[in-house]
Amino acid sequence: MRVVIQKVKSANVIINEKIxxxxxxxxxxxxxxxxxxxxxxxxxIVRKIINLRIFDDENKVMNKSILDVGGNILSISQxxxxxxxxxxxxxxxxxxxxxxxxxxxxxxxxxELNKIVKTYPGIFGSDMxxxxxxxxxxxxxxxxxxxxL
Numbered sequence: 001m002r003v004v005i006q007k008v009k010s011a012n013v014i015i016n017e018k019i020x021x022x023x024x025x026x027x028x029x030x031x032x033x034x035x036x037x038x039x040x041x042x043x044x045i046v047r048k049i050i051n052l053r054i055f056d057d058e059n060k061v062m063n064k065s066i067l068d069v070g071g072n073i074l075s076i077s078q079x080x081x082x083x084x085x086x087x088x089x090x091x092x093x094x095x096x097x098x099x100x101x102x103x104x105x106x107x108x109x110x111x112e113l114n115k116i117v118k119t120y121p122g123i124f125g126s127d128m129x130x131x132x133x134x135x136x137x138x139x140x141x142x143x144x145x146x147x148x149l
Contacts, residue, residue: 001041001105001145002081004030007054007138011074013122014129021120026071028132029113032081033097033105041144042105046112049073054138062138066117073119076130077106099125 005027012022029049033041055064055071066073079102083091097105103124113119122128 001034001037001045001109002032002141002143003045003049004078004081005049005052005054005140005142006030006132007135008074009133009135011130011132013074013076013120014131015123015126020122020128021074023072023074023120025069025135026073026117027066028074028076028130030076030078030081031106031109032077032079033102034082034095035097037097037105037144039108042109042112044144044147045142046109046116048142049113050116052140054136054140071117073113073117074122074130075106075110075113075119076122076128077102077124 008026008028010024011028012019014020027049050067051065053065054062055066055069057063079093079096082095083093084095085091106124110119110121
């Protein structure tokens with residue numbers, strides 16, 4: 001499982017030319033799943049996201065988590081995070097989990113996040129416009145295959 005996390009002042013996702021979901025201060029999380037991902041990968045990523053100390057404290061030091069600031073999460077599925085670009089100019093997406101399986105993991109991921117932090121999803125597989133007011137800018141990439149046990 002791979003995620004790209006962006007700290008935001010605000011963000012929204014537009015589907016069919018209408019705002020589907022939006023947040024104020026918080027995180028936008030783009031997620032992608034691959035063939036051997038399990039609930040363990042999801043749990044690892046959820047723990048990392050909610051505990052990342054990337055929000056400023058009173059001294060303007062990134063020392064607070066989303067739990068500390070009471071922020072929300074906008075969760076967007078993005079199969080292109082597993083793009084293979086090593087051969088030619090057209091990316092291959094064969095490492096991304098097929099849609100029928102990925103949607104199940106995406107829903108579990110959102111459910112697990114939402115147990116801890118209010119999480120607003122996009123619609124899996126939809127054509128979405130994501131507007132982000134990046135704060136920092138702060139962008140973090142986490143891959144569950146790179147975890148240290």
